Amino acid sequence: MRVYYVKIHILLEAKIFMKEKINAVLDEALPKINGADSLETLEALRIEFMGKKGKVTELMPELKNVPNEQKREMGIALNALKTQISDALEERKVALSEEAVKREIESMPEVDFSRPVNLKTGSMHPRSIIQKQVEDIFISMGFIIEDGNEVETEYNNFDAVNVPATHPARDAQDTFWLENGQVLKTQTSAAQNRILRTYGPKCKVLFPGRCFRNEALDASHENTFFQIEGVVVDENVSVSNLIYFMKEMLKGVFKKDLNVRLRPGFFPFTEPSFELDATCPFCGGRGCGTCKNSGWLELCPCGMIHPNVLREAGVDPEKYNGFAFGLGFDRLVMIRTGLSDIRYLNSGNIKVLEQFGVRM
Ligand code: DAH
DSSP: OHHHHHHHHHHHHHHHHHHHHHHHHHHHHHHHHHHOOSHHHHHHHHHHHHSTTOHHHHHGGGGGGSOHHHHHHHHHHHHHHHHHHHHHHHHHHHHHHHHHHHHHHHHSOOOOTTSOOOOOOOOOOHHHHHHHHHHHHHHHTTOEEOOOOSEEOHHHHTGGGTOOTTOTHHHHSOOOBOTTSOEEOSOGGGGHHHHHHHHTTSEEEEEEEEEEOOOOOBTTBOSEEEEEEEEEEESSOOHHHHHHHHHHHHHHHHSSOOOEEEEEEOOTTEEEEEEEEEEOTTTTTSOOTTTTTSSEEEEEEEEEEOHHHHHHTTOOTTTOEEEEEEEEHHHHHHHHHTOSOTHHHHHOOHHHHGGGTTTO
């Protein structure tokens, strides 16, 4: 009987002893933490209480002296102690940081708005500048400007513009396929079907856009490049209408009248198809480095829209016809700016790009 009492007594002692220690640590820690006046002091307190040899950490092994029946209760109390101290440390840290920021702001010198400033600002990308010029010209001729998607369905990118699965033209456009079967659009022509459905059968629409092809890169090939596509559909559209719009566009971009010529081309979406050349704006056709002494610059594939493309977009090819063109816009930008390597256009190289900001 006596042994039994003694045991209870010892057990109670162990529990009370541990509880007291926990309370003592808490009573010591909280006022110190709340009174800490710098982040350094706070860090020292963190080490004092929560560090490897800290007062809280050192209480942990004592848990093993507590009898089994009370381990759970004491374990919870110890965890609560840890949480309370970590929370207090964190709260004080936030408060001290806020005070530090406040002090820094207060100590800042007042801004003198009358002081001269450096007015050097960023510049527009040459692509954006020339695209705006081209768009303005077409807007002045009654065109609507539209956007295309960068991710397109296989149908829009190929089938809807008369490039069925077996067509060799698909191979020529090394396509980035997505896992869901869609593509990164290889050509702005991918928007033709949607645009004709939306605005047809009588419309004039220009749709610039970024295109992607899995190309080996060199000075004239990029895997990410820009085209500007245009379509005009109405009754009795002719090749001379196409030539007129192209000449107006070139006049707007190069600020002078240029002659154009059409050579036969081949594209599945147009019949007949052409390659449109313009007289070299730099030598007036006499021959120079830019036109490789030919006097002509190859500028824009184009043609009369294939009846299959119209039909696929719900436009009756018996009643309406039209032309389309797909300007290789990056090439135009290079000719206009004199940049010799297409890769500069995507490089983000400020030294290259800022040259064009104001001049153009
Ligand atoms: N989509 C063609 C390409 O990327 C370019 C093109 C050619 C577009 C003729 C046209 C066109 O609209 O009529 O190679």
